[in-house]
Amino acid sequence: MDTKRHPFPWQASVLLIFAGAPLIAGTISFISALNLLGQPSIGILPLWQGAIRCNAVSPITPPSWPGMASGALQTGDCIEMINDVSALTWPYRELERYADSHNQSNLVDLIIRRGGEPLIVRVPVLRLTWLHVLQLQAGIIPIILVVWTLALVVLLAQPHTEANRVFAALFLVLALAIAGLFHGLNDAEGRYYTAFTIVSSMAWIGPLLHHLALLTPRPLPRFAFLRFALHPIGLAAMTLHLDSMLEFVPLLQPWRGSAPGVASAINGVTMLIGLAAFLGRVGFWAWRGDRSIADQMWVLLMSWGLGAGPLTLASAYYLLTYRAPLWTSLQPFLFCLLILCTGTAYAMLRYQSFAYRGRVLNVLAMIYLSAAIACVVMVIVLIGIFRTPVDGLLFMALWSATFATTLFWHTDSPFRRLYRRFFLRHQHHYQATLDFATRMNQTSDLDALVQQGATLIRQAVMSDWVAVRHALASDRIWLATATIIEIRQANPPHADTTCLPETPAVICQLASEGELLGTLYVGARHVPEPLDEEDERLIGLLATMLAHAMHIRAQIQRLSEVPALMIAAQEQERERIAQEIHDGVLPVLGALPFGLTQIEQSVQTGAPADTIISICEAYRERAVRTTRELRSILRHLQPPIVGGTHLGLSIQAFTQEICNLYQVQATIHGATVVYPLDEFTSRHAYRIIQQAIVNALQHARPDRLDVSIEAEQHGWTCRVSDNGHGFDPQQSSQTNGFGIFSMRERARIIGATLTIESQPGQGTTVTLRVKGKKREGRKESGALNIEGGQSTPLRYSSEALRVENESTRIAS
Structure with a gap:
């Protein structure tokens, strides 16, 4: 360079x-x-032509001046005599006398030469004014x-x-x-x-x-x-x-x-x-x-x-x-x-290449287009058809109108946006969605995205205010008005309307891929025009785009928390395994030296054989119980075969075993239902149901647990219901617990739909629906096919979901 x-x-x-x-x-x-102001004139501009030695009508005489507009004189006419006086001397005093006359007495006779032929014409004498000067x-x-x-x-x-x-x-x-x-x-x-x-x-x-x-x-x-x-x-x-x-x-x-x-x-x-x-x-x-x-x-x-x-x-x-x-x-x-x-x-x-190239070329294009339109209209319409005398003022007015029109369509100005808003609503909606998508892609932080989305939606629909509440911070509401953007506390979190300036005109749920992410509230307009179905359609479209953007930012935020969750899950699993070994295996292993010492002493002292045999029998029973404890631990670490034909029976076996441990009445329906799910999908479905049952028994303290399994042409469904304490799913999603998070991530991996319905004091129902599509060639490596809108970042989450198996290998 x-x-x-x-x-x-x-x-x-x-x-x-x-x-x-x-x-x-x-x-x-x-x-x-x-200097022409007030001067007498015969309605033309004289110009001395040395080539033909006479005063001729100037070629720049405005066609609207009286001498030209009447058709008496034309450009190039050689003026020889004015009332029998030579025009070479231009008798101004004589013209002034005629200019001050009235009632048709201001007419003078001219002898002109046009194309070599003499002509006699009569024209009025007038005094030039500001209008004539401006026309020139x-x-x-x-x-x-x-x-x-x-x-x-x-x-x-x-x-x-x-x-x-x-x-x-x-x-x-x-x-x-x-x-x-x-x-x-x-x-x-x-x-x-x-x-x-x-x-x-x-x-x-x-x-x-x-x-x-x-x-x-x-x-x-x-x-x-x-x-x-x-x-x-x-x-x-x-x-x-x-x-x-x-x-x-x-x-x-x-x-x-x-x-x-x-x-x-x-x-x-x-x-x-x-x-x-x-x-x-x-x-x-x-x-x-x-x-x-x-x-x-x-x-x-x-x-x-x-x-x-x-x-x-x-x-x-x-x-x-x-x-x-x-x-x-x-x-x-x-x-x-x-x-x-x-x-x-x-x-x-x-x-x-030069400085400000884009702006210069845009201005030149607008001037070129407007001037071309104005000249075509002037020559063809005004002069050619209507024979209109076009002077400077008329053309400047025509060009100004065409330039303003070109500027209106060529630039994105407030006037053009207002025109699209009232007359070309589809273009307004297209521009609004384009601007919205562009600004959303430029924002990475979730809170900033919510604020930006509320502001852009308010501007698009011209409303007084727009508020957004998202599920990850349900105790706060982002409110965007014409002047400020503020965050209001929602206390209690579900009492949204008490935090809003007034009753909203439109309420729209923000949902993406079956997950409720928040709520959008749109206030009334600050213009007399009411909201109609077109505006509601625009609000729905923008709300969907905002929900998708919030969903992506929330996933990114969750993925950033996965390493900490993995470490916490590993530590929790190690503590559980250590506790089970300590409580079930270690006491027996610790008693073995004492039993062997007791047997040794009995043999040395010559104790009867029955005594020695009873001691051996007691420690043998303890060894058998220890073996059973180890098998139980291993069975919980590695699930049984849960293919499509064994999934219901595996869920039934786990439910009966753990409910007997917690002394909870369990009812299982459809355990023998067979549905052709592959091993990968079945194992994740088993883990989701297993986690739902464990959560219900550990946190809800129910008296009864119902598990129902159904299968139809479109997929496999399992529903877990309890009559426990219940909880707020939105509040639970804000905690650092790994249970619900792992359930949702597993459901996302296999393309299933997980629904959690619960209210405090009214129990909980967890529903898992698996689509009836076989997943060929899936492996437990965590790799995902790009299907149904799933993306590769979820691979990292699938690694986190297999923490139990990893921790088992570490412990062993």
């Missing part, structure tokens, strides 16, 4: 200095236009500013690129030419102003356009000097025209009379040559170039076809005939420069 800092090229510095000329000329034009300047000053700004943007984007510098020079010259179209100066000052603006600029538009054509999209590999071929011709045309006005070259004195016409013809020809070269090369590369170049060239073709084509043809037609096409002035064609400039700038900057 080239990190060397290149000096600013001198050509770009010269252009930056030259950029002040259009601004100065535009300022002079605007200020001098104020609104078609000049905004165009100058747009062209000047685009020239500097392209120049400063890549000042070291020759194409950018030529583009900037062309557009600065164009801006200077537009500024020279009108001035309100006197004859002496106006002569110099015209000479150094429009006369100098028009001579260089053709050569610079030809120069840019040979650089776009790539410079000529050979004959590079040809890009300067028209520069001497432009210099000669400028010299001829300036000498005819300022008389500074003595050698050209014999040709000064015809010099303006010759210079104008040369300018017209160079413009046509430059336009033909530019469009020719652009069309060639659009047809033969690669994809990136072809796209750039098509943008240029459209831009110059809509903008440069009409304006250049109209300008060349005027320079050759001193007339404007379509019986109008050249002012409406100036507005096409917006298409030309923005389209060319966009095509040149699209494949260049």
